[in-house]
Amino acid sequence: MTKEHRDSSLRYWNDTHKNQNYDRESIRTDNWLERFDDIIMGSKKPVLDLGCGGGNDTLYLLSKGKQVIACDQSEAAIENIKRNFPEVKEAICFNMLDGFPFNDETFDVMIADLCLHYFGAEDTKAILREIRRILVPGGHLIFRVNSVNDVNHGAGQGKEIEHNLYETESGTIKRFFDETDIRSFFSDFEIEYLKEETMSRYKFEKRLFRVCVKK
Ligand SMILES: C[S@@+](CC[C@H](N)C(=O)[O-])C[C@H]1O[C@@H](n2cnc3c(N)ncnc32)[C@H](O)[C@@H]1O
Numbered sequence: 591m592t593k594e595h596r597d598s599s600l601r602y603w604n605d606t607h608k609n610q611n612y613d614r615e616s617i618r619t620d621n622w623l624e625r626f627d628d629i630i631m632g633s634k635k636p637v638l639d640l641g642c643g644g645g646n647d648t649l650y651l652l653s654k655g656k657q658v659i660a661c662d663q664s665e666a667a668i669e670n671i672k673r674n675f676p677e678v679k680e681a682i683c684f685n686m687l688d689g690f691p692f693n694d695e696t697f698d699v700m701i702a703d704l705c706l707h708y709f710g711a712e713d714t715k716a717i718l719r720e721i722r723r724i725l726v727p728g729g730h731l732i733f734r735v736n737s738v739n740d741v742n743h744g745a746g747q748g749k750e751i752e753h754n755l756y757e758t759e760s761g762t763i764k765r766f767f768d769e770t771d772i773r774s775f776f777s778d779f780e781i782e783y784l785k786e787e788t789m790s791r792y793k794f795e796k797r798l799f800r801v802c803v804k805k
Contacts, residue, residue: 591687591713591763598761599708600663600685603643607666612644614674619650620791622734623701625783626802629730630654633699636679638724640686641705645671646791651701652677687713690720698726702733704798707765710752714765714775722778725805731779732802737786738766742794767799779803 623630630637631654639648642660648671651658658678660671663685671681684691687709700721709717721731738745738754745766748756755765767775772784783802788795 591710594761595757595763596685596687599763602760602762603662603664604666607644607664607670610644610670612670612674614649617645617649617674618791619646619653620789621650622703622789622800623647623650623732625800626730626732627654629732629802630656630699635696635698635726638692638697638700640700640702640721642671642681643667643703643705645675647701647703648675648678686717686720690724692724694723695726695729696724698729700725700729700731702731704734704736706733707735707767708763709765710755710763711775718775718778722805727805729805730782730802731805734789734798734800735772736764736766737797737799738768739786740766740797743792743796745797769799772799772801776801776803779805 636657636659637651639658639660642648642662648658648660652675659680660678661682661684662668665683668681668683671678744756744758744764748758750756754771755763758764781803784799786799789798
C-alpha cells in the first residue's frame with residue numbers, strides 16, 4: 591500500500607471514530623455471528639476481534655461470555671473500546687500491514703468484520719498469512735467483506751487501481767470481492783460457509799459476503 595493510502599485510511603478512521611463518539615448503549619450488533627455460535631462457544635481461548643471499530647462484534651462476543659481481544663489501527667477506536675467495554679481482556683492498537691503482534695497459534699477463533707477489504711492483493715495475502723500463522727490448526731476465521739454488488743457503498747465507482755480495488759473520494763482504497771476472489775485469496779483455508787447477503791445496519795443496504803474458514 592502506498593504511504594498516501596495508508597495515511598488516508600488512518601486519518602479517515604480516526605476521524606470517523608472520534609466523530610461518532612458513541613456510548614455503549616448506542617452500539618448495536620446485527621447478530622450475523624449467531625450462525626457461528628457453536629464455533630464461538632466452543633472456543634477455549636480469548637476471541638480476537640480484528641478491525642473492531644466501534645465494537646459491534648466485541649459487544650456480541652462479550653454478551654456470550656467470551657474473553658475478547660479487540661484490535662484496530664485507529665487509536666480513537668481503541669480509546670472508545672476501552673471506555674465502553676472495560677471488561678475486554680485487551681484493546682490493542684496496531685496496523686495489520688505491519689504484521690500481527692501475537693505468537694504462532696494463539697487463537698482458535700478470530701472475527702474480522704468488514705476490515706479485510708482495504709488492501710491491494712499482495713497486502714491482502716500477507717495479512718491472511720499472518721492470520722493463518724496465529725490461528726491454531728483447526729481454528730476458525732469468521733468474516734464479512736464487501737461484495738462487487740455493493741453499489742450503495744462504492745462498488746465499481748472511482749478509479750480502479752487493481753482488479754476490484756478502487757480509490758475512494760477520501761483517498762482510501764476499498765476492495766469489492768466476488769466469490770472467485772474469495773476462493774482464490776482463501777485457498778490456503780477450508781471454506782466452511784460462504785454466502786452473499788444484504789446487511790441493513792447502515793442507512794443504505796449493503797451487499798456483502800459472510801464467510802467462515804478453517805485452518
Ligand atoms: C468498516 S469498519 C468495521 C468495524 C467493525 N468491525 C464493525 O463491523 O462494526 C473497518 C475498521 O477496520 C479498521 N482497519 C482498516 N484498515 C486497518 C488496518 N490496516 N489495520 C488495522 N485496522 C484496520 C478501521 O480502522 C475500522 O475501524
